[in-house]
Amino acid sequence: MSNRGNRAASSALACALFVSVTLSACSSGPAPAETLSAASPTAAASAATTSSTPATPAPLDARSAWNACAQVAQTEYVDKNDGSSIRPFSETTTLQTDGDGKTFVIVAVAPAHPIEGVGSIAIICSMSGTADAPHVDKWIMKDI
Structure with missing residues (x-):
């Protein structure tokens, strides 16, 4: 080869x-x-x-704030006025801010009996906290 x-x-x-x-x-x-x-x-x-990373609390949202404020409406108006009722949460409900920068939410209550010039009662709650722990700082009630 x-x-x-x-x-x-x-x-x-x-x-x-x-x-x-x-x-x-x-x-x-x-x-x-x-x-x-x-x-x-x-x-x-x-x-x-x-x-090991701690979870960050979710910020306050309209639904959580409304739920906390609805408890105030129940205790302070509905329980004291037989036949009245809380109007359901609406997807258009938002957290709002007043002139002082405080967050608030409104819960509408239907009165038991018609009141002249009044369509509903508004419970306005100033809020703080988080979605898991909303806190009603103060509240007021108004005829609207």
Whole structure:
């Protein structure tokens, strides 16, 4: 055989060995232990980081404020005036801000009996706190 034949045979053998080694590395067998141990601490560290972060309280929203104010309306007007009722929460209800920058919400109450010139009673509550812990700071009642 000539040198040229030997070189071609050697190249073919080298190429076959390279392909064989490369394909055996892509087997579906278990991953090396180094890969598993490297992945586990990362997952544990990220889980520990997220679980130790305290939750930020949700800001006061219209529904939470309205619910707290409706309790005042129930106690201060409805319970004292048989037949009156709190009008349901409306999706158009919003938290409002007065001239002093204080947050308030309005709960409407239907009186038990018609009152001349009055369509409903408004309970206006000045609010503070969070959605989970709304606080009625003060309230007033008005005929509207």
